[in-house]
Amino acid sequence: DAGVIQSPRHEVTEMGQEVTLRCKPISGHNSLFWYRQTMMRGLELLIYFNNNVPIDDSGMPEDRFSAKMPNASFSTLKIQPSEPRDSAVYFCASSSGDSDTQYFGPGTRLTVL
Amino acid sequence: SQQGEEDPQALSIQEGENATMNCSYKTSINNLQWYRQNSGRGLVHLILIRSNEREKHSGRLRVTLDTSKKSSSLLITASRAADTASYFCATDSSSYKLIFGSGTRLLVRP
Numbered sequence: 500d501a502g503v504i505q506s507p508r509h510e511v512t513e514m515g516q517e518v519t520l521r522c523k524p525i526s527g528h529n530s531l532f533w534y535r536q537t538m539m540r541g542l543e544l545l546i547y548f549n550n551n552v553p554i555d556d557s558g559m560p561e562d563r564f565s566a567k568m569p570n571a572s573f574s575t576l577k578i579q580p581s582e583p584r585d586s587a588v589y590f591c592a593s594s595s596g597d598s599d600t601q602y603f604g605p606g607t608r609l610t611v612l
Numbered sequence: 613s614q615q616g617e618e619d620p621q622a623l624s625i626q627e628g629e630n631a632t633m634n635c636s637y638k639t640s641i642n643n644l645q646w647y648r649q650n651s652g653r654g655l656v657h658l659i660l661i662r663s664n665e666r667e668k669h670s671g672r673l674r675v676t677l678d679t680s681k682k683s684s685s686l687l688i689t690a691s692r693a694a695d696t697a698s699y700f701c702a703t704d705s706s707s708y709k710l711i712f713g714s715g716t717r718l719l720v721r722p
Contacts, residue, residue, distance in 0.1 A: 503654070541712060541713070542655075542700070544711075549708070554708070590655070592654075592655075599642075599645065599704065600645070600657045600660060601657065601710065603647075603655040603656070605653060605654045606653070606654050
C-alpha cells in the first residue's frame, strides 16, 4: 500500500495568494482528517470527513480555510487568501471505520511570505 | 486545549539505554495511543492501549496506563540511534477525535 499521499510537499507563496493542498487517503479508509502542526500550538485537528461528508470542522481557523472531499480517494484543503500566520506543516491522515489508528501522510510544509 | 501533556519535553540518552516518556491527560478516555514523528515526516502509529488495559508490549516498546492517575508511560528498551524522534501521546475525546500532546523529543546518542 502506498500510504497517505500529500502534495505538494513544500509550498512557498506570498500573502494574499490562494493555496491548495491535496491528499489521497489509503484505499478503503472511510475517515479522513486534516491537521495543522506548529511549534506554538502543536498538532491541531482542522476538519474530519467520514464517508466523504464533513462531520466536524470546528477546528477550521476561519472562513479563509475550506476543505472538500469530492470522492473517497481525494481531498483538498484550500486557504484563500493566505496569511503569514498560516505558515505550518499540514498533515492529512486516514483511518478505517473499525480502527482507532490514524495513518498520516508526509505533510505539506507551507510558508507564506 | 491539549488533552495530553508529555514529560519530559526533551530527553537525551546513550544508545543501549532505556528511554521513558510520560503522558498525563485530563478527562476520561476510551483509549490512548502513542505516535512517533521523525524530523520532517508524518506521525507513525506505535501502539494503542485501551482504558481497560494496564500494560501492553510491542517489540522493544512497553506502554502502561493508569486511569486513576490519568497517566501513561512509554518505555523504549535498548534504544538505538534510529529511535531519535519526537513521541506523542494521543487521547480520544470522542469516537474519532484524537487530541495530541506537545511531544517528547528523544535524542539517542551513538
